[in-house]
Amino acid sequence: xxxxxxxxxxxxxxxxxxxxxxxxxxxxxxxxxxxxxxxxxxxxxxxxxxxxxxxxxxxxxxxxxxxxxxxxxxxxxxxxxxxxxxxxxxxxxxxxxxxxxxxxxxxxxxxxxxxxx
Amino acid sequence: xxxxxxxxxxxxxxxxxxxxxxxxxxxxxxxxxxxxxxxxxxxxxxxxxxxxxxxxxxxxxxxxxxxxxxxxxxxxxxxxxxxxxxxxxxxxxxxxxxxxxxxxxxxxxxxx
Numbered sequence: 749x750x751x752x753x754x755x756x757x758x759x760x761x762x763x764x765x766x767x768x769x770x771x772x773x774x775x776x777x778x779x780x781x782x783x784x785x786x787x788x789x790x791x792x793x794x795x796x797x798x799x800x801x802x803x804x805x806x807x808x809x810x811x812x813x814x815x816x817x818x819x820x821x822x823x824x825x826x827x828x829x830x831x832x833x834x835x836x837x838x839x840x841x842x843x844x845x846x847x848x849x850x851x852x853x854x855x856x857x858x859x860x861x862x863x864x865x
Numbered sequence: 866x867x868x869x870x871x872x873x874x875x876x877x878x879x880x881x882x883x884x885x886x887x888x889x890x891x892x893x894x895x896x897x898x899x900x901x902x903x904x905x906x907x908x909x910x911x912x913x914x915x916x917x918x919x920x921x922x923x924x925x926x927x928x929x930x931x932x933x934x935x936x937x938x939x940x941x942x943x944x945x946x947x948x949x950x951x952x953x954x955x956x957x958x959x960x961x962x963x964x965x966x967x968x969x970x971x972x973x974x975x976x977x
Contacts, residue, residue: 752908790952790967790968791967792967793965793966839909841908853914854911854965855911856907856908856909858906858908
């Protein structure tokens with residue numbers, strides 16, 4: 749079974765530039781998550797999709813971050829314009845159903861490491 | 866909002882058993898306790914999940930007392946490759962969909 753795919757793996761940009769990350773979840777997984785992980789910290793949930801609908805984006809900085817999941821499969825996360833503090837690893841994860849039942853396993857991709865100069 | 870508290874770091878030696886305890890005083894009735902492992906430059910990986918008593922799989926054991934306010938991840942006979950960050954999580958039962966809140970995790974260093 750193929751895992752969660754993410755691209756690119758690394759990205760270096762200058763502040764105020766734009767950047768986009770792509771995620772392909774495990775086939776059949778209804779729920780997709782984007783996390784931001786700053787060095788030395790645990791992942792922080794940015795947005796959660798159930799199929800192609802957003803169920804939680806309370807921690808997404810909506811003035812500069814946007815995400816979409818067209819057709820309920822692939823997803824893109826965009827930052828425009830980037831700030832120095834956006835330097836982090838952006839992780840995508842998917843799960844079969846989401847935590848409706850109170851238990852679920854999230855499968856994470858390798859992440860995209862972003863450096864903003 | 867369920868929160869967890871676990872040690873920032875631990876050290877061990879190859880062949881020893883490692884126990885990492887996590888406290889979650891505000892765990893909700895529907896919440897499961899899940900542990901993830903993260904190696905450098907990789908995403909977190911599911912290790913084990915439980916609701917109460919004891920759960921064991923090929924990698925680890927999870928001990929949960931009756932009040933469920935804490936849990937202990939047990940790694941038998943660790944090796945150098947078990948050096949990683951371990952996260953204890955409980956589901957946040959607020960709203961229609963639960964979500965996982967990651968803390969800073971426990972950095973386990975296994976020495977030769």
